[in-house]
Amino acid sequence: MSLFRVFVDGAVFYHPNLSKLAITEARISEDAESIDNLTLSAPHNHPYLTSIKPMQSVIVCKKNDETVFEGRALDDGSDFYNTHTWTCESCLAYLKDTVQPPYSYKGTLRGLLEYFISVHNGAVEDKKKFTVGNVTVTDDNDYISYSSSGFTVTLDAIRDKLIKTHGGYLRVRYTDNGKVLDYLADFSTHSLQTVEFGKNLLDVKISRDHTERASALIPLGALIKETDAEGQEMETNRRVDITSVNDGKNYVCDEDAVSEIGWIWTSEIWEDVTLPGNLLRKAKARMQELAKGVTSMELTIVDESDAGADIGDIRARMYVRCISKLHGIDGTYLCLSRTVDYLNPAGNTITIGASGITLSSASARQDQNISDLSDELVGVTGEIKTINEQKMYRTETYVDGVNIFRDKGQHSILRCRVFSWDKEITELLDASSFVWHRNSGDEAADADWDASHVGMKYITVTTEDVQDNASFYCEITI
Known part of the structure; x- marks a missing residue:
């Protein structure tokens, strides 16, 4: 059986074998695309209630010897029975504590992330510092050029200049030498568990958001630069498009989606794309997503590792094999988020993201015939x-x-x-x-x-x- 413990500033706050250090809730919500959160509750007679200082104390959750959460409390509240509850955010939120001054950068993606982190590290205490680890997101030219004339929160700068333009995910790893920040194009970890109907799958909720669908996309790239009569380079108000590499058309479309829902247009800008060929490739990939709409699956599961099985658990940022023929599900999907209650694992859920979901034709036919x-x-x-x-x-x-x-x-x-x-x-x-x-x-x-x-x-x-x-x-x- 796995051992779950909570530490506050290095001291034990919860241990399942110590009745005096009992708690009533320890629920972690992991999110591959954002900041993880922890809801922690303890009864009024817990001896260390006052040890948690919001925005100051470091709260660490361990499953056996592995850190599954590190962060800080945002608030402290109590209910009718004087049970205290803290809402906590993971250490990735430390990147919201600093700002990036005006800058002008030219170089690689990794270099820009290292620049942001170095500025951050120079403005915070040791517990909030990061080391840049693996960077697997790439740029076609391995060269970017960005600048800013204002002061930007570090996490916002990373999202705006890196994630929104090149995609990818941020991941924090906990090592003996401190916290390591990875910037990954995709995750490579696969869960050893299989989520399977009749085994450890308790409930399935499939959501489809058709309001996000489109059948035609007009892609736009970086602003076009021209040289004036004096030899000075200046930006115009025109952007790179795909007409030169797409038979004169400035859009891409999905014929099947057009037949199904008609012409629904949208436009997107890729600020860093300067070559029409690269813009066309990105637009075609994006069109496939827009044609399907946003789909997600929320699966309520029993994590076998919490039930005593000698097997790794299921986490957000992992690929998981999911099988339920009844629902038309059979594939390996990226777990975008997970909610785990370490005191009552029966209600644990995982959410599978839109990009990896394919449902069988039988499931699709069920949707079409349900009204009949x-x-x-x-x-x-x-x-x-x-x-x-x-x-x-x-x-x-x-x-x-x-x-x-x-x-x-x-x-x-x-x-x-x-x-x-x-x-x-x-x-x-x-x-x-x-x-x-x-x-x-x-x-x-x-x-x-x-x-x-x-x-x-x-x-x-x-x-x-x-x-x-x-x-x-x-x-x-x-």
Whole structure:
């Protein structure tokens, strides 16, 4: 079992084996595209309530020996029962504490990031300093030219001059020599766990934002520079476009999207792109995203590493294999965000980002046909035949009790409900249709367990059923 602890300014604030240092909440929200957050709560009788100084104390969360969060508290509040709660932000927020003075820079992407960080480090105390680590984002010319005449917050300068123009992600690594800031085009870490229906996947929410869709894009690049009669170079108000490399057209489009939603136009500017060919390539890649719209999946999971399995956990900034044939999901996706409650891991969620999601054609057909499905169920035998012909099924497993057994003698009731879209049909099915399965890694023992859990719409699971580690699911035959 993994060991989760909280430290404040180097001193232990929470340890699961010390009852005097109990807390009531430790929820971390990771975000690959922004700043991670921690919600920390402790009861009124915690001996070190006053040790947390907002904007001053360094709060560190460790899972075993690995740092999973480092940052500072933003506020301190209490409720009716005098439970204290702190909202905390990760150390990446330290880059909001400094400003970049007016500058003019010409050179590589890495050089610009190093310049920003050096200015930042020169204006803060040691605990807020960073070292630039891996930089895998590239520029076609390996040369950029930026300037600013005002004072800009360091994090805003990095986002405006690097991330918005060249993409990529910021990642903080915690090392023995301090905090290392990476600027990555993509993440290379893959989770050893698989998120799978019937195993550790509890819920699925798929969101599609069609308001962000477009079928045609007019791309614009950097401002064009000209030399005047005196030989001085000056910028014009005209920008690089793609007409010279795109058969005279200044736009790209997606024919399938045009056929589906008609002509919906948009325009975007790439300030650093000076070559029409590079602008065309970026525009085509962007057009593929715009044609699909924004899609994300929120998956509620049981992280097997929190359940005692000897396997790495699932984090934001990792690629995760996700499988749920019922929802048309089968692929390896980037986990953009994760919410993990270290005191109650059963409610953990991960969010899969838009760029990696592809749903199967079966799932797409379900969306198209949903409006044609009948609204009411009539009869008994005949209606199940109709459902089988016209509707797709889904099941929901409800746990009355805890998802993870921590002490001997615990038990939970698992109930399986069957839906045909929004209509529950559990009562229409005979109990013989329900077959429960256990997956503990011992195939022979699991087969015996399965044989004794046939024909039940709900079951009682005890610590004797779990032993080391096990997951359960129900198979329905209709």
